[in-house]
Amino acid sequence: MDVRKKLEILADAAKYDASCSSSGGQRKAAKEGLGSVEGMGICHSYTPDGRCVSLLKILLTNFCIYDCQYCINRISSDTARARFTPDEVVRLTLDFYKRNYIEGLFLSSGVIKSPDYTMEQLVEVARTLREVHRFQGYIHLKTVPGASKELIDAAGRHADRxxxxxxxxxxTDLRKLAPEKSFAVTGETMKEISTRVARSKAEREESPKAPKFAPAGQSTQMIVGATPTPDAAILDTASRLYSRFGLKRVYYSAYSPIPLVDARLPAKAPPLVREHRLYQADWLLRFYGFRVDELAPPEHPDLSLEMDPKLAWALRRRESFPVDVNRAPREWLLRVPGMGVRTVDRLIRIRRWHRITLADLARLRVPLTRVKPFIVTADHRPTGLLDSPRLAERVTPPATQLSLFTAAHEARTGEL
Incomplete structure (x- = not known):
């Protein structure tokens, strides 16, 4: 099979992996090196400052010894198979970079022979790019749960994430649909990465010349909608992963129905807006001080599809509002629908000099229709707005604006 046909198969197979991000990469090109994370650059990811970075996103192979029922590449699937050699991946990466198509590589793989054998192949790609070709672009490697510590250590020395x-x-979900995998094995791999990242940071504080280990940290992915597990359980797992292993991101991937589906799997994919609401809730957990039981309480274990989780929480807690933007502490301002971290920090600086008015909020591009029922300013006090039975309709953007207002604005700025 020629390389072009392999690329067609393995690039398509990689589309199911959502955890493709270059966020946090700071590797700079050396004079004798090739590529850079820093510049604009086939998968598009965004760095924390909003720059777009294009990555070649492929699988080393879609052969797999596991039989995970939700996966198109499981051993019992009749999908077309292909496999790159490490040298082919290296050549593809360099050729795509030289044509200015990409700025880096995202490389995953099905498990072939064993976790260690697969991990050796992935590490060889990264090692060859770094040591032989002096490639300084971004590299994201999938680690295979169960691989040896030595191979994980080698992967972290060459990969950014x-x-x-x-x-x-x-x-329970894993035992039902992927009995060959377990939280314990994956957790041990995450723990090893977390330990090595922390050790590397400590060593570099003592000596800036100490080698880096996965400087952009680690991430993971969960499939949403393959089982009836509610959003509360999904967010609880994500919260524990963040606190235990210091993950940079948990990615949520809506289940995509596959041919010859197992009877235990749903026939239809979940609504994509559910995936979007989980990302919003994840953001609130990490940066806004919310708890899982606030966003998805026992009586409402699934997030609302009609409104974002912060607004849904505020409507359940109307007695906590309105909040005086001139007096309220930062943690309460962050709970006002429509006000994000950046806006709140600016307001706190401004109110040291004069009292905040609606005009100040407008200059900061705060969506006034959305926030007015929940705040008090020097020239505004909501009278009866919070008691309105149609408040949710008034402050929720129309569904047709979801991708424009919510997805773009919140994904780029974090203003929830």
Whole structure:
């Protein structure tokens, strides 16, 4: 099979992996090197400052010894198979870079022979790019749960980011649909990466010349909608992963129905807006001080599809509002629908000099229709707005504007 045909198969197979991000990469090109994370650059990811970085996103192979029922590449699937050699991946990466198509590589793989054998192949790609071709672009490697510590250590020395997929939100889900995998094995891999990242940071504080280990940290992915597990359990698993292993991101991937589906799997994909709401809730957990039981309480274990989780929480807690933007502490301002971290920090600086008015909020591009029922300013006090039975309709953007207002604005700025 020629390389072009392999690329067609393995690039398509990689589309199911959502955890493709270059966020956090700071590797700069050396004079004698090739490529850079820093410049604009086939998968598009965004760095924390909003720059677009294009990555070649492929699998080393879609052969796999596991039989995960939700996966198109499982051993019992009749999908077309292909496999790159490490040298072919290296050549593809360099050729795509030289044509200015990409700025880096995202490389995953099905498990062939064993976790260690697969990990050796992935590490060889990264090692050859770095040591032989002096490639300074971004590299994201999938780590295979169960691979040896020595191979994980080698992967982290060459890759900017590592990731080990948790796959499903609970151990029960894994036992049902992927019995060859377990939280314990994946957790050990995540723990090893976390320990090495922390050790590397400590060593570099003592000596800036100490080698880096996965400087952009680690991430993981969970499939959403393959099982009836509610959003509360999904977010609880994500919260524990963040606190235990210091993950940079948990990615949520809506289940995509596949041919010859197992009877235990749903016939239809979940609505994509559910995936979007989980990302919003994840952001609130990490940067806004919310707890899982606030966003998805026992009486409402699934997030609302009609409104974002912060607004849904505010409507359940109307007695906590309105909040005086001139007096309220930062943690309460962050809970006002429509006000994000950047806006709140600016307001706190401004109010040291004069009292905040609606005009100040307008200059900061705060969506006034959305926030007015929940705040008090020097020239505004909501009278009866919070008691309105149609408040949710008034402050929720029309569904037709979701991709424009919510997805673009929140994904880029984090203003929820």
């Amino acid at each position: 590592l990731s080990a997929n948790i796959e499903l939100p609970t151990e």
